Amino acid sequence: MDDTTYIVATDGLTKRYGKRNVVENLDLRIPQGCVYGFLGPNGSGKSTTMKMLLSLVRPTSGEVRVMGRPMTRATRRELLGQIGSLIESPPGYGHLTGRENMRVVQRLLDLDDKQVARAVRTVRLQDHLDKKVGNYSMGMKQRLGIAMALAREPRLLILDEPTNGLDPAGIEEIRELLGRLAKGGVTVMVSSHLLGEIDKTATMLGILSQGRMIFQGTRDELFAASTPDVLINCSDPQKAHRLLTRDFDTSLENGTVRLPGPGNQTTAGVVAALVGEGIGVYEVRRDEQSLEDVFMDLTGGGGL
Numbered sequence: 098m099d100d101t102t103y104i105v106a107t108d109g110l111t112k113r114y115g116k117r118n119v120v121e122n123l124d125l126r127i128p129q130g131c132v133y134g135f136l137g138p139n140g141s142g143k144s145t146t147m148k149m150l151l152s153l154v155r156p157t158s159g160e161v162r163v164m165g166r167p168m169t170r171a172t173r174r175e176l177l178g179q180i181g182s183l184i185e186s187p188p189g190y191g192h193l194t195g196r197e198n199m200r201v202v203q204r205l206l207d208l209d210d211k212q213v214a215r216a217v218r219t220v221r222l223q224d225h226l227d228k229k230v231g232n233y234s235m236g237m238k239q240r241l242g243i244a245m246a247l248a249r250e251p252r253l254l255i256l257d258e259p260t261n262g263l264d265p266a267g268i269e270e271i272r273e274l275l276g277r278l279a280k281g282g283v284t285v286m287v288s289s290h291l292l293g294e295i296d297k298t299a300t301m302l303g304i305l306s307q308g309r310m311i312f313q314g315t316r317d318e319l320f321a322a323s324t325p326d327v328l329i330n331c332s333d334p335q336k337a338h339r340l341l342t343r344d345f346d347t348s349l350e351n352g353t354v355r356l357p358g359p360g361n362q363t364t365a366g367v368v369a370a371l372v373g374e375g376i377g378v379y380e381v382r383r384d385e386q387s388l389e390d391v392f393m394d395l396t397g398g399g400g401l
């Protein structure tokens with residue numbers, strides 16, 4: 098892919114605080130029109146990265162390109178005009194109504210009424226505009242924040258943990274909204290520290306661990322990057338486990354021997370060894386993998 102197919106690309110993006118790189122050498126590649134799920138545990142550097150993309154935090158080193166153009170002092174204003182964002186907690190003045198909050202944004206960005214009305218309709222807040230934002234539910238506050246970010250009709254939306262603090266119905270609502278926005282041509286970068294929350298909506302995933310990108314690609318590529326465990330049913334599971342545990346980290350579960358993530362050659366060798374010991378091998382199969390298993394695998398057992 099050439100650079101213009103990426104709405105955001107970074108090269109070696111790094112942020113150091115004190116003696117620590119909290120974001121290290123990040124090469125983000127966010128294709129146009131996708132929902133990019135930016136996953137990582139608390140403190141892994143998601144917000145810092147997003148702030149660097151928005152020029153709210155100055156990178157220690159590395160480059161940010163938006164729509165193929167380097168973000169510099171000269172281009173910043175124009176490029177940021179194409180980006181809507183919601184960073185950390187939802188914005189909005191609690192003592193004002195939803196409508197008044199939208200009016201603040203409208204004046205600030207010099208938007209017309211239609212743009213504001215469209216953004217409000219997109220997040221389905223049109224019936225709650227006269228309520229004070231202080232009395233909004235968390236889900237409504239997040240949606241108002243998204244409407245504020247959307248009103249300028251950006252090509253890219255950067256949302257930092259928009260599902261934080263929401264109940265399952267609220268999370269589902271945000272997921273559905275993000276999918277709808279992407280279909281409408283807006284690229285969405287959305288972060289979360291919870292694996293399951295955005296992985297189904299995201300068409301691309303970037304996974305951070307301690308400031309470093311440990312995976313970037315599609316969900317299918319993520320699953321392909323990890324080798325599932327092998328489960329063996331045989332005539333003498335205790336003996337098989339005893340034999341194998343010398344070389345592998347096997348476990349015994351309800352009479353089935355579990356061999357963690359072996360390659361095909363290893364699996365064949367193990368089966369041959371068991372047969373050689375006079376054990377009848379009834380069944381050898383790969384286990385189903387959950388997203389959590391894949392993460393465990395990628396992070397060497399430490400989880401995220």
Ligand SMILES: Nc1ncnc2c1ncn2[C@@H]1O[C@H](COP(=O)(O)OP(=O)(O)OP(=O)(O)O)[C@@H](O)[C@H]1O
Binds near residue numbers: 137138139141142146
């Ligand atoms: N201004 C700052 N000065 C010093 N350290 C900072 C600063 N901002 C962030 N950090 C540190 O950088 C690391 C990454 O923080 P960041 O907020 O980017 O993580 P995060 O992935 O967004 O976490 P969370 O899921 O909790 O929001 C943390 O260890 C944090 O303490």
Ligand SMILES: [Mg+2]
Binds near residue numbers: 145
């Ligand atoms: Mg954060």
